Each structure stands twice: as structure tokens, then as C-alpha cells.
Amino acid sequence: MYIFGVLNGNMISNTCKYGIRAILYIAVNSDGEKKIGIKKISEDLNLPGPFLGKIMQTLAKNKILNSVKGPHGGFSLAKAPEKISLYDIVKIIDGDDVFHECLIGVKICENNPEYTNLCPFMEKSHKVREMLEKTFKEQTIGEFAKGINSLDEFLQI
Amino acid sequence: MYIFGVLNGNMISNTCKYGIRAILYIAVNSDGEKKIGIKKISEDLNLPGPFLGKIMQTLAKNKILNSVKGPHGGFSLAKAPEKISLYDIVKIIDGDDVFHECLIGVKICENNPEYTNLCPFMEKSHKVREMLEKTFKEQTIGEFAKGINSLDEFLQI
């Protein structure tokens, strides 16, 4: 769907999508204590293992995950799943530009936290985008996990 | 704002942003008949000329622009600016996945035009995303152009 190449809907990077899916997997499959390893997660979710490893590292550094090395090691959630929002993960991995940046990239919209003097489209769209941001902030991993019925639902397109 | 590299808000590709800005530039600076060349547009908007050329080609192929070769040639809008929406341009250049694709990339949400059996987050977010799509559809180039006060407002971040 991209004139000069591939590109699919790119609102959230693959890196970030993988991170979210992995965290959901842990929330569903661990009681909060049990550690789950990258090998198992990447096999079950069909994600590139070594790459997922990097993502998990950054989530661990950012206090979303706990990690333990060695036999029986792996990752577990560092907080209650109800305390982790999708926004938290997006913020860490992609940043929050996607919710704030001018959609057509014009100068006057930037560095404008008060939303004054916006381009005409930013004027019309910034409220919808704030709603989108709110949707990410209100969606917790805990609630999401409850709504998942089967492993199949995690799988990549 | 990206863990492993750069990445800014990537909802709309740069290619598409350049296309939108160039069309706006034409809408503001041409009466509808006058042709404007890539050289002038790219210099004034501070965009890479040859790359913008490619983008203009695809917009011309898709009946958004008229192009005329040779001296006094250049590009003009192929329709009334009120008949061109931002959505039209996004659809041509990036595709519309950005409005429909599952935000965390899970399988069950795909090929689901009726929006049945969605993942819990898609369930909660698809209405906001439809609003976003509507915002793009309702924003015409004509109306946008009226709201622009100076060339400066076009310029890239």
C-alpha cells in the first residue's frame, strides 16, 4: 500500500507491536511470579527471537518488566497488569510524537504545547488525536489480557 | 524518540506529507490554470526536488494533478481544490491501512470489514480511528488553503 515500496499502517512501529504482544503474552500466561523466557515467547508468538530480546531489554530497563538470568530465568511483569497501559509501552518504544506531531509536518504546529496558532488541519484534528491518546492511556494490559480467548488471537497477520 | 534509531511520529509517511504540502502550495499559488514547476515548489518548500518529482508523478497518474511538460509547463490541480481531500492523497500515497489496521497487529482483527470479533483494543479504538479517517476525508485542500497566511507556515520542521 505504498507507492515506492511496501509500508503497511505505520502508526505504531513493529518493534512496539512486538513489545505489546509479548507483554500481553506474559500477562496471560504468568501468575505474576512465574518467569517466561524469550525462546518460548518468540516461538509461541512467532516473533524473531533475538530482536524480541532487545525489545524486552528496553522494557526491563524502563521498569515494565523484571528479568532474571540463568536457568528458570526469564521475564515477568514488574507491575500489576492493571498499572501498565498501552500508552506506557508506546511512549517507551516509539515515543509519543504519533499523538502530537503535525500530521502534515508543517512548522507552525511544532513546539506548540498550548495548541495555539495551529495549521488549519491540526486545528481540526488535534482533538481526535487526543482521544486516540486517551484510548491508549486507558487500555491497560490487565483488562486487555482478560479479553483474550486463545493464543491464536496474538498471532501476527 | 525511537529506542533503536530515530523515528518521529510516523502516522503519515514523509512522502505523503511532502505530497500534501506541494498540493497545498499549488492551491495557494495558482488560480487553477497556472502551472507551477517542481523546481519552484521544492525550493520554496525546502523539499528534495527530484524526490518531489516522483511524488508529483504519482499524484498526476492518480488524477489529482495535471502535468504539462516543456517551457511554461509544470503542475496544476486536476480538480477544484474543494474536491480534493487529505484522505484522497493519503490513500494514494500511503494507503488507508493507517485507519483500519489493528494497532497491535493481531490476526483476528484483519480482514474484518464488519468489525466483528475484534481484539479488545481494536474494539475500543476503532471508533476513534473512524473519526480520524473522517477528519481526513472532510479536510479539503480548498478549505485548508484558505486558512494559510504565509509561505512560512508550509515549511518543514
Next chain:
DNA sequence: AGAAAAAAAGAGTTTTAACTCCAAATAATT
């Protein structure tokens, strides 16, 4: 007809996101 000015087309290069590989560190088990 010839020259000049523009877009079109094709084949590149560069940069960045996505992904891999390997060695080192750490922790548990025997």
C-alpha cells in the same frame, strides 16, 4: 527546424527500521 525548458523514467545511493549473530555475564542445578 533547432534550442531550451520542463516532466517522465530508470537506475542508482543513503539512511533507518528491522533483524541476526556471537560472545560475555549471571544464576541455578548437579
Next chain:
DNA sequence: AATTATTTGGAGTTAAAACTCTTTTTTTCT
């Protein structure tokens, strides 16, 4: 203490988006 299973860290490679360069085609003007 040695072995094994795991994460961590660093340095790569690959693929796709972004961008460039050069040649060809078309049109206008003299």
C-alpha cells in the same frame, strides 16, 4: 566447581523508505 540455561551487550546484516543522478521524452518558443 562445573555445567547449563538464561539474559545482556556489542557489532554486525538486510530490507525498505528516502533521496539522487542521468537520460529520455514532450512541449514551446524563436
